[in-house]
Amino acid sequence: MEGAETLLLFSTRKGAGKMIFTCEEHIDIAIDEYVDETEQAPDIAPMDNNEKQCSFCEKKAVYVVGN
Ligand SMILES: [Zn+2]
Structure with a gap:
């Protein structure tokens, strides 16, 4: 568990439409974040979009976790 600092990053509402971009x-x-917030298993899709940045570092995102 990551604690309050991470919760600030993901203060979007629970449930449908949540997406996390990640390297x-x-x-x-x-x-972990997705399951913790939505209590559902996410879909994980690779992406080759160069515009999105990882939510946890400054690398480009290569996956999107969401539904
Ligand atoms: Zn990253």
Whole structure:
């Protein structure tokens, strides 16, 4: 569990539409966050969009975790 600092990053409402962009390194954290907030298993899709940044570092996102 990451605690309050992480909750600030993901203060969006629970449930449908939540998406977390993540690099390969932080995919596990992204999944944990998603499950923790929504209590559902996320879909994980690779993405080749160069515009999105990882939610946990400054690398480009390569996966989107969401539904
Ligand atoms: Zn990252």
